Amino acid sequence: xxxxxxxxxxxxxxxxxxxxxxxxxxxxxxxxxxxxxxxxxxxxxxxxxxxxxxxxxxxxxxxxxxxxxxxxxxxxxxxxxxxxxxxxxxxxxxxxxxxxxxxxxxxxxxxxxxxxxxxxxxxxxxxxxxxxxxxxxxxxxxxxxxxxxxxxxxxxxxxxxxxxxxxxxxxxxxxxxxxxxxxxxxxxxxxxxxxxxxxxxxxxxxxxxxxxxxxxxxxxxxxxxxxxxxxxxxxxxxxxxxxxxxxxxxxxxxxxxxxxxxxxxxxxxxxxxxxxxxxxxxxxxxxxxxxxxxxxxxxxxxxxxxxxxxxxxxxxxxxxxxxxxxxxxxxxxxxxxxxxxxxxxxxxxxxxxxxxxxxxxxxxxxxx
Numbered sequence: 001x002x003x004x005x006x007x008x009x010x011x012x013x014x015x016x017x018x019x020x021x022x023x024x025x026x027x028x029x030x031x032x033x034x035x036x037x038x039x040x041x042x043x044x045x046x047x048x049x050x051x052x053x054x055x056x057x058x059x060x061x062x063x064x065x066x067x068x069x070x071x072x073x074x075x076x077x078x079x080x081x082x083x084x085x086x087x088x089x090x091x092x093x094x095x096x097x098x099x100x101x102x103x104x105x106x107x108x109x110x111x112x113x114x115x116x117x118x119x120x121x122x123x124x125x126x127x128x129x130x131x132x133x134x135x136x137x138x139x140x141x142x143x144x145x146x147x148x149x150x151x152x153x154x155x156x157x158x159x160x161x162x163x164x165x166x167x168x169x170x171x172x173x174x175x176x177x178x179x180x181x182x183x184x185x186x187x188x189x190x191x192x193x194x195x196x197x198x199x200x201x202x203x204x205x206x207x208x209x210x211x212x213x214x215x216x217x218x219x220x221x222x223x224x225x226x227x228x229x230x231x232x233x234x235x236x237x238x239x240x241x242x243x244x245x246x247x248x249x250x251x252x253x254x255x256x257x258x259x260x261x262x263x264x265x266x267x268x269x270x271x272x273x274x275x276x277x278x279x280x281x282x283x284x285x286x287x288x289x290x291x292x293x294x295x296x297x298x299x300x301x302x303x304x305x306x307x308x309x310x311x312x313x314x315x316x317x318x319x320x321x322x323x324x325x326x327x328x329x330x331x332x333x334x335x336x337x338x339x340x341x342x343x344x345x346x347x348x349x350x351x352x353x354x355x356x357x358x359x360x361x362x363x364x365x366x367x368x
Contacts, residue, residue, distance in 0.1 A: 025131075037113065047068050050117055074148050196242075208243075210246060219241060224316075242290075259276075261273035281333060288330040307319070
């Protein structure tokens with residue numbers, strides 16, 4: 001006989017008075033076994049978006065109106081999922097079309113057990129909370145549904161696993177990069193502008209081109225370090241393409257990254273010499289994580305380039321330096337909300353892959 005744990009309050013009398021004992025959350029399987037009409041508190045991993053009785057989107061999400069939960073973050077069998085209807089109050093925070101990074105997050109949902117899309121579900125939701133606040137040592141961070149195959153790995157094994165996760169993605173044409181950057185690098189204080197990487201200036205989205213005081217498409221991993229040009233692939237991968245001032249971009253050229261040099265007259269706190277470039281402190285970590293991404297995404301399989309990071313400057317060919325300095329920058333300038341938002345937009349709107357070092361900064365030390 002199955003034991004169904006219903007949401008309830010037990011009254012225990014001590015010294016003549018009642019003590020309220022907190023209710024337990026149901027697993028997804030426990031909720032599936034609960035009859036309709038019962039108030040339930042369900043704990044499960046977000047595993048997709050139900051769009052019909054027989055279809056749950058697990059990537060390329062098109063809706064914010066519902067979630068599918070499961071006991072296993074890698075679940076693909078709809079029969080082992082419960083559907084949660086999201087009312088308007090919860091869509092902006094938990095809908096996967098708006099927040100694909102929530103895929104794999106462990107949450108608790110309180111509502112009424114009722115079928116949705118003709119499948120076991122929860123409706124009339126009254127609360128949704130992250131279960132990661134419970135202090136459990138084995139709970140997965142929000143994006144670990146995406147990174148589940150990298151769990152427990154380090155070194156070259158981790159690097160290979162991350163490559164396999166982010167390898168296949170939509171590739172843009174170089175002309176399409178213009179419009180993509182207008183979106184990914186939009187100035188939150190002025191939606192008509194983009195923010196430039198090296199100077200921090202806010203400039204009109206339409207002021208792009210090759211003239212002085214315009215912005216152009218900077219390859220943070222220089223094109224000549226692999227001779228990939230602007231062809232689809234590394235030449236158009238917007239995880240490392242950023243809007244920059246034309247003149248500043250020209251000075252940067254194909255320099256490696258390192259500390260020191262002379263101050264650039266048009267880029268605050270930016271230094272350079274004959275073989276290296278040091279960006280301003282506010283974007284040092286951003287730059288480092290873009291370079292780490294490129295070294296993992298392009299590993300030489302399927303006829304692609306093998307890009308690698310080395311601990312020197314003055315490099316040539318498909319390598320770039322300086323890894324020890326990039327690691328320092330990564331630590332000194334942690335991931336911020338702007339960087340996370342950019343990662344989300346690239347994933348949901350353009351390429352369908354993520355920069356692992358934004359989601360999991362600890363991976364840097366595990367690999368390099």
